[in-house]
Amino acid sequence: MVMLEMQLTIILLKKNKPTLFSAFKRLAVALPLLFIAPIVITIGFKALKKDGDFLLLIIGLLLGIIAIMITAFGLIKVSRSLFEKDREHDQN
Numbered sequence: 001m002v003m004l005e006m007q008l009t010i011i012l013l014k015k016n017k018p019t020l021f022s023a024f025k026r027l028a029v030a031l032p033l034l035f036i037a038p039i040v041i042t043i044g045f046k047a048l049k050k051d052g053d054f055l056l057l058i059i060g061l062l063l064g065i066i067a068i069m070i071t072a073f074g075l076i077k078v079s080r081s082l083f084e085k086d087r088e089h090d091q092n
Helices: 002-051 055-091
Strands: none
Touching: 002 055
């Protein structure tokens, strides 16, 4: 009986591990975007002042919105993968 419970626990941990790893991959993708987006926005404002060109400003704003969304979904996925184990453990 104990051996069966240990095997089930190992299976559940293996199932949650890729989810947690994919959440950290999302956060790793979002991190450079969180630094690049404000730089592009600043360059966009300078280009707007100099040439009246909106392209870099729009690209920077889109990068910022995408970075925030990826970060939010990554944090949601991390919290789900961490607390799913607790819910499954509490049900047993």
